[in-house]
Amino acid sequence: MSIKDIFAERFSLVRNTYHHTYKDISNVLGINANTITEWVKSKRNFPDPVKLSLIADIYGLKIDWLLGRTNQLYDHDILCRIENSFTINFLNPLFKLPTEYLDNELRKNHYSAGIRANIISNTFTTQYTAVSKVLGQNFYKNPDYPTLITDNSIAIQNAFSDLLLDHDNLVYRLIFFQKREPAFDLEYAFKQLLIQKSNNHPES
Numbered sequence: 001m002s003i004k005d006i007f008a009e010r011f012s013l014v015r016n017t018y019h020h021t022y023k024d025i026s027n028v029l030g031i032n033a034n035t036i037t038e039w040v041k042s043k044r045n046f047p048d049p050v051k052l053s054l055i056a057d058i059y060g061l062k063i064d065w066l067l068g069r070t071n072q073l074y075d076h077d078i079l080c081r082i083e084n085s086f087t088i089n090f091l092n093p094l095f096k097l098p099t100e101y102l103d104n105e106l107r108k109n110h111y112s113a114g115i116r117a118n119i120i121s122n123t124f125t126t127q128y129t130a131v132s133k134v135l136g137q138n139f140y141k142n143p144d145y146p147t148l149i150t151d152n153s154i155a156i157q158n159a160f161s162d163l164l165l166d167h168d169n170l171v172y173r174l175i176f177f178q179k180r181e182p183a184f185d186l187e188y189a190f191k192q193l194l195i196q197k198s199n200n201h202p203e204s
Contacts, residue, residue, distance in 0.1 A: 007068070010190075027140070058124045060120040061117070095165065130163055134152050
């Protein structure tokens with residue numbers, strides 16, 4: 001399989017596991033849904049390095065896994081980088097994060113890699129939902145949207161807070177209660193994919 005084929009297969013697995021539509025992902029990435037269709041279905045195009053890195057960060061994944069260079073989805077140091085630069089900064093002001101999530105080593109021991117990736121992904125998507133509630137669904141199509149985000153930062157923060165402070169919110173449940181079993185178990189889905197491919201092409 002080519003890198004384009006491998007990426008299309010694994011990216012589709014991610015999308016299906018998280019129950020994200022092309023539009024969901026395109027909105028978070030700030031691109032047209034047709035572009036993602038070209039990546040996955042026609043395979044005529046391929047995400048540039050910036051978009052590829054963003055996709056990996058949104059789902060807490062290794063870029064090498066998306067490109068088929070490894071079968072290991074997650075890396076502790078990569079997860080820590082995203083958590084420390086993004087997730088913790090966004091979540092800690094809203095509710096007091098437990099010590100076991102704030103500390104890198106405790107986080108590794110108390111939360112599975114899949115749970116950590118779920119928290120990252122759902123924080124990203126909640127952030128997008130908050131922005132879209134304030135600026136509209138297609139805010140990223142406005143060339144001035146970075147300025148609009150800055151000008152409406154308080155309203156966006158309030159919308160983000162309202163979404164996350166709901167105790168039924170998935171991010172809240174994953175951080176405080178559901179620390180081992182991912183809501184969206186990509187590792188399990190990938191294992192099933194490998195088993196299926198092995199059964200379809202048994203060694204002679």
